[in-house]
Amino acid sequence: MPTSKKLLEKSSNLKMNKYFQVAKNTWDETVSYRLNFVMWRIRVVLQIITLYFLWLSILPKDTTFLGYNQSLMLTYILGTSLLAAFVLSSRSYSVGDEINQGNLSNFLIKPINYFLYHFARDVGDKSMNIVFSIFELTILFLLLRPPIFIQTDPFFLFLFLISAILALLLYFFFNFLLGLVGFWSPEVWAPRFIFFIVITFFAGGLFPLDILPKSVFTVFQLLPFPYLLYFPLKIYLGQLPLFEIFKGLTVSFIWLILMYLLVKFIWNVGLKLYTAQGR
Amino acid sequence: MLKKYFKIWLLMTTCVSQIAFLSRFGAVLFIIGKFLRFGFFLLFLIILETQTKGIEGYNLWQVIFFFATFNLIDTLPQLFFREVYRFRSYVVSGQFDFFLTKPLSPLFRSLLGGSDILDLSMIFIAVGFIALSATRLEGITGLSIISYLLLIANALVIAMALHILVISVGVLTTEVDNTIMLYRDITQMGRIPVDVYREPLSFLITFVIPVGVMATFPAKALMGLLTLQFMMISFLISGILLAASLAFWKFSLKNYSSIST
Numbered sequence: 001m002p003t004s005k006k007l008l009e010k011s012s013n014l015k016m017n018k019y020f021q022v023a024k025n026t027w028d029e030t031v032s033y034r035l036n037f038v039m040w041r042i043r044v045v046l047q048i049i050t051l052y053f054l055w056l057s058i059l060p061k062d063t064t065f066l067g068y069n070q071s072l073m074l075t076y077i078l079g080t081s082l083l084a085a086f087v088l089s090s091r092s093y094s095v096g097d098e099i100n101q102g103n104l105s106n107f108l109i110k111p112i113n114y115f116l117y118h119f120a121r122d123v124g125d126k127s128m129n130i131v132f133s134i135f136e137l138t139i140l141f142l143l144l145r146p147p148i149f150i151q152t153d154p155f156f157l158f159l160f161l162i163s164a165i166l167a168l169l170l171y172f173f174f175n176f177l178l179g180l181v182g183f184w185s186p187e188v189w190a191p192r193f194i195f196f197i198v199i200t201f202f203a204g205g206l207f208p209l210d211i212l213p214k215s216v217f218t219v220f221q222l223l224p225f226p227y228l229l230y231f232p233l234k235i236y237l238g239q240l241p242l243f244e245i246f247k248g249l250t251v252s253f254i255w256l257i258l259m260y261l262l263v264k265f266i267w268n269v270g271l272k273l274y275t276a277q278g279r
Numbered sequence: 280m281l282k283k284y285f286k287i288w289l290l291m292t293t294c295v296s297q298i299a300f301l302s303r304f305g306a307v308l309f310i311i312g313k314f315l316r317f318g319f320f321l322l323f324l325i326i327l328e329t330q331t332k333g334i335e336g337y338n339l340w341q342v343i344f345f346f347a348t349f350n351l352i353d354t355l356p357q358l359f360f361r362e363v364y365r366f367r368s369y370v371v372s373g374q375f376d377f378f379l380t381k382p383l384s385p386l387f388r389s390l391l392g393g394s395d396i397l398d399l400s401m402i403f404i405a406v407g408f409i410a411l412s413a414t415r416l417e418g419i420t421g422l423s424i425i426s427y428l429l430l431i432a433n434a435l436v437i438a439m440a441l442h443i444l445v446i447s448v449g450v451l452t453t454e455v456d457n458t459i460m461l462y463r464d465i466t467q468m469g470r471i472p473v474d475v476y477r478e479p480l481s482f483l484i485t486f487v488i489p490v491g492v493m494a495t496f497p498a499k500a501l502m503g504l505l506t507l508q509f510m511m512i513s514f515l516i517s518g519i520l521l522a523a524s525l526a527f528w529k530f531s532l533k534n535y536s537s538i539s540t
Contacts, residue, residue, distance in 0.1 A: 036454070057335055058331050059331070065331055
């Protein structure tokens, strides 16, 4: 007879295995549409090349720009590209459509946590994007030989990893929240379109945010967006004092808690309104 | 003939516009989003120009003029050829068969079957910034203005040719969405003058994938920085591309399997 402890362990393993399978299926799904995926990756590489050459032209060797020399700036640009593959790749954009088409009902009647299901899909998507980003950046590195900065201090690398994980979770809840608009409106893509544009600029993917005027930058630091790309990369570059790092991690964590509570609240309110319209 | 096609275009554009404004909330958000995208990148360019030695030696107003011209050339095809973004669903669902059986050019129907009125707002913004920055440029002559307008028209011909290539690929493979977005990403490289990019990339995006001819050459012509030789090459490139895209379109139609119906 299996003991209750063993049964509990087995049940827990099954649960984990379930979400692992979801992540794996997302990976397989991406591989199935190879042409789509290849086109998507070409687009990502083009975006990196555009920014890379722009900064290379603006910052020739032996020049500095507001505290950035060529090496630090190019590391920032290539680093944000790699980090974006980890933080900003997501599959939870389908939440809004699932609500609008009534497909959410399928999940509500299954023994599955809808949040974990989408998080598992995100993990599958992110792992695929990271693998390809590393591959592409290696090729770009071999072709362009950029003078990049390699952080060797394990302490900074550890803090960078912590901030990147916080960014990943924060972005997940942001994305999920936008999907919940579907409870109230069929127009789920327009808010996402604006969000994506705001993120491109405010997260620091185009340029390091500290080149903005100081007053503007101070306001930006209170918003959640800089903690998605800019802040982790600044930790990696070793350009922030310890106090600033811990302050940033605290702000990032507070935003994460707030977003989690907000998503939970909106989800509960939305579920009461949900009519499974479209089924 | 032209009158008939114009009437059809007007009718279809009216229908598509009514659909676009069915959700006014969404339409307003999309327009705001486009303004924000324009504004954010403009701000980025201003920061770069004011805090550095400049982009390839161009001054701030020249950079703004390049950017505004790019936006005009980027938005006009989106306005007129928006149907291309919907083309995949026509092929996959089999609706494309109906395009082929009607007494109307299937190419016209596939390219111009419903223009996107939401893009008009961006056209006004782009033209406004072109006019504003042009007043700050030196050395503009009547000839340079004519050259600019001719090269803008030339850029639209290139854009049309590339859109024809995209839908031709769609007819053969049903892949449209990523191809058109790839075209958009490549053209985004023209937001800044293509001189910025190093060789051989600069050559590739000027003459092979003619982003430079589309986005940078018109602005350079107005500033008097483009020789007659390069202007002639631009017209030659657009002519070759258009002929090639039309030939590829015919080839794709001949090989269309109508598998969805």
